Amino acid sequence: MRIETLCTGDELLTGLTSDTNSRFFQALLLERCGLTVRRSTVVGDVREDLIEALDTLAARCDVVLVSGGLGPTTDDLTIECAAEAAGVTLLEDPVVMAHIRARFEQRGIALTGNNRRQARVPEGSEAVLNIEGSAPLVIQRRGACTLFFVPGVPREYRHLVESFVIPKLEAMTASSRSTVTRLLVLKTMGVPESHLDAKVQPLLAKHPAVTFGYRTHAPENHLKLLARGASVDVVEQVLAAAAHDARALLGEVVFGAGDDTLAKVVGRALLEKRFTLAIAESCTGGLISAACTEVAGASDWFIGGAATYAVSAKTTWAKVPQALVAAHGVVSAPVAEAMAVGVREVLGTTCGLSITGYAGPSGGDAANPVGTVFIGVATPAGAAVEKHRFGGDRERVRLFAAATALDVLRRRLAGS
Amino acid sequence: MRIETLCTGDELLTGLTSDTNSRFFQALLLERCGLTVRRSTVVGDVREDLIEALDTLAARCDVVLVSGGLGPTTDDLTIECAAEAAGVTLLEDPVVMAHIRARFEQRGIALTGNNRRQARVPEGSEAVLNIEGSAPLVIQRRGACTLFFVPGVPREYRHLVESFVIPKLEAMTASSRSTVTRLLVLKTMGVPESHLDAKVQPLLAKHPAVTFGYRTHAPENHLKLLARGASVDVVEQVLAAAAHDARALLGEVVFGAGDDTLAKVVGRALLEKRFTLAIAESCTGGLISAACTEVAGASDWFIGGAATYAVSAKTTWAKVPQALVAAHGVVSAPVAEAMAVGVREVLGTTCGLSITGYAGPSGGDAANPVGTVFIGVATPAGAAVEKHRFGGDRERVRLFAAATALDVLRRRLAGS
Structure with missing residues (x-):
């Protein structure tokens, strides 16, 4: 099965932004269908380029994922071009129009004429409602090729790809697929990618059915275990055995798997012990608290966090003695300890x-x-x-510092 | 002048990594030559795909920037394919070979057979030494098309693009270049993209030298003004006039331009008035403080921010009366007001x-x-x-809520 992607948007060709959506699709496609994208193309908001690319890709592919250019504005041309390339007209889909109208009513915003644009689909194609936005997922067949049109807005793209496009592709490939593919990701903190690679080497011979891969998601490094086999049971057993050995080999640097985040893992550890948490952060200025409260249900263990930026905030909110700051300086071990002890006492956690x-x-x-x-x-x-101590610019130092703080707490709660 | 890019590498098609190099080239190309890339293509390390893409692009372009696949290993096929596509042989370049040998000697590493691969260039092409790595920049002419081959390693890519490719393109376009291009981005909050488009329509006829575009960077919407003209002075005047009219038309929804962020704009407004800020945030749990402290120099105006998640944190850190919470509920206008007033008083901002x-x-x-x-x-x-009120999931509500809070403060400081 030949699959290609086509992204559209001037901003993808003028240095304003990079295409990061495709990576999401590619990873899911490999994991869930065992398939890879053959080629990816980016064109601007240029009618002739879009039509030429749609024609070329439809002629040589079984599946094309098209993203971008589904917005309400006049530079959003994708659906018009899809109709023109296929030689069909555009029709307003009443179900999509009702969905758009309801979204606007719910938000108390007036519907403008150009919002109707998003309800138009090429004649003969299928529209799937998008609960994250106005533009639907449009599925168009041209000869032997199926084209999926999704919005380029990342949250809409991800939702529609994960909930509709990938399941459709799984169904389309189910009969021809003789093997099942599963991916398992182990997440580590505090070990460089090259060390991870070297450490894992002994596992390669022991688990020949597993492909080991690496991915940096700074400051985390992820170990990817990909297995193919005849059935879900077999593949999951193979993966579980490899993951078990990898965890034993790597030890406490592995903080989680799958969609775990450091904050989720810390939250689980706190809940298990019926512990609660208070935070006082200076240089990270709210990042640690934001990471904790990103977890649904964080209120069961997270009481409060203070971005104590000025010294006065440290003395007021975390009861850090002014004399301690004067004696050791605000960036010092005694002040860090006083902040942790103080904030715990102030909020009674x-x-x-x-x-x-x-x-x-x-x-x-x-x-x-x-x-x-x-x-x-x-x-x-x-x-x-x-x-x-972390290298790099302000943004990198803050990112690494916030994650490392959560990791220090994680290891402390694990008793190490 | 038609310019396209071609990136090669399996990892760009399997979800392991995104192409972030192209954005660097695109931005420099626009800034220094006033040109945009017409299309970008990514193929895997597949011989037939590479050759087909090289042929197609050479036939329709004036310039092609090819990146990746210049390494020493057997899956690095780009230079071989470049020779094969052009119907020429590969020759070892003695200057490049001496450069590679010197690099290895300097590092005390033994040269292996496959390192010689990186010294081979297609007959008739030009090799430019790469001080950041082994593989040279290769410049090949095919008919009216010039192809530049650069390594995909970001450090090497950036060095060669900035030091050689862009200057060559500046020289190639100097005589024919009659126009200069500049982009100006105005950033708005609180207006849907479709309304922005509708509102801006009257400007299109008034500023025919400006192309208007839109980009959603949730929850912000950006208006892009692209102008072409005979000189930098002319283009900047045209853009300034269009931006002035757009600001007048859109009013206070425009919060900034270029690399402004809401937090930067709020920080500037506070500094101008010699004001300071304290924050108490519940549902956003640190996001507003994190956005403020992302700005370098935030300590001049940001004193502290509390993620007052539990009621006890609200009463302790922002002196919200327990009775007020009991009377109105924790999510209520009186509690929001008490939090703002209380945190201001507690930190003396x-x-x-x-x-x-x-x-x-x-x-x-x-x-x-x-x-x-x-x-x-x-x-x-x-x-x-x-x-x-914001729609969507937890992540979206938090994102929109945090940005809107900063926007409310921004408008308040502007006196509206």
Whole structure:
């Protein structure tokens, strides 16, 4: 089965943005259907280019995933071009129109004439409602080729690809597919990708049915285990055995699998112990709290987090003694410990987590240059501080610091 | 001049990585040569696909930038395919070979047979040494088309594109280049893309030298103004006039331009007035503080932000009276106002910003369903509360709520 993707949008050709949607589709396609995309093409919002690409791809592919250009504005040309290329007219789909009208009513926004554009589909094609947006998923058949049209807005793209396109492709390939493919991802913190690769080498001979791969999702590194086999049972057994050995080999650097996040794992560990958490963060300025509260149900274990940016916020919200700051400086182990202990006491939680450091671009000194952070943890077992140093710019230091703070708490809760 | 890019690499088609190199080239091409890439194609490490793509692109383009597949291993096929497609042989370039040998000696690494592969270039083409790596930049002419071959390793790609490819293209286009291109992006909050499009329509006739485009960067919508003209001065005047009219037409929904973010704009407004800010956020749980502290130098205006998730955190950190919560419920206008007023008083800042709401998936009631948020602002001019409602899942509600809170403060500071 030959599958290609076609993305449209001037912004993908003028340096404004990169196509990151395709990667999502490609990974799911490999994992769920055992297939890879043969070629991917990006064209601008140019009528002749779109039509030429649609014709060329429809002629040589079994499946084409087209994304972008489904918005309501006049530079959104994809559906018009799909009709023109196929030599059919555009028809307003009453179900899609009702969906769009309901969305606008719900939001109390007036419907403008150009919103009707999003309800038009090429004659003979199928429209699937999009609960994340106005433009539907459009499925068009041209000869032996099936074309799927999805919006380029990432959340709409992901929803429609995952809920409709991939299941359709699974169904289309089910009869011809003799093997089942499954992917299992183990997530690690604190180990470089090259070390992960070297460490895992002994497993390759032991698990020949598993393909080992790596992916950096900074600051995490992920180990991907891909297995193919005759049935779901066989493949899942093969994967479970390989994952078991990989976990044994790698130890505590593995923090989770699948859609685990550091915050989810920390939340589960806290819930199991019936613990609660308070945070005082300086250089990360809210990132750790935001990561925790991203988890649905976080209110069961997350009580509050303070972005104590100024010294006055540290003394007010985490009861850090002013004298301690004066004696050791605001970026220091004693202040980090006082923040963790203080915030735990102020909010009356079981655990306190803190961070203070220099995210840059300015700040820091010879002993503690930009990138240095102190992470404090206070639990019923006592308080501790770790010093870390991260390279890169402000954004990277903050990203690594926030994730590392959660990882320090995770390892502490695991008793290591 | 028609320019296209061709990237090769299996990893770009299996979900392992996205092509982020092209964006670098595209932005420089627009900025320095006033040109845009017409189409971009990604193929895997498949001989027939590479040759077919090279032939197709060479036939229709003036310039093709090819990246990837220049490494030493057997799955690096690009240069072989370039020779085969052009019907010429591969020759070892002695200067490149000496460069590779020197690199390996300098590092004390033994040269292996396959490293010689990187010194081979198609007969009749030009090789430019690459100080960042082994593979040279190869420039091949086929008929009216010039093909540039660069390695896909980002550091090498960027170096060769910036130092050689772009200057060559500047020289190639200097005589024919009669026009300069510039892009200006205006960023808006609180107006749907379709309304933006409709509102801007009258400007199209008034500014015929400007192309208007739209981009959704949820929850923001961006208006893109692209102008071409005889000189930088002319183009910048044309853009400034169009931007002036667009701002006048759209009013306060335009919050910034270029690389402005809501937090940067709010920070500038606070600094101008010598104001400081404290935040108490519930459902967004740290997102607003994280956005503020992403701005370098935020410590000049951001004092602290509390993710007051539990009621106890609201009463402790923002001095919200327990009785008020009992009387009105935690998601209510009085509590939002008390949070903004309270956090401002607790940290002694000029302004207080607060949010309380239901991000979902659970919570809410008939009057205030999931997606409802109350945003409180307290400034020297007094306190105010806005009620908003956002659709979508937890992640979307939090994203929209955090941005809207900053936007409410922005408008308040602007005196509207």
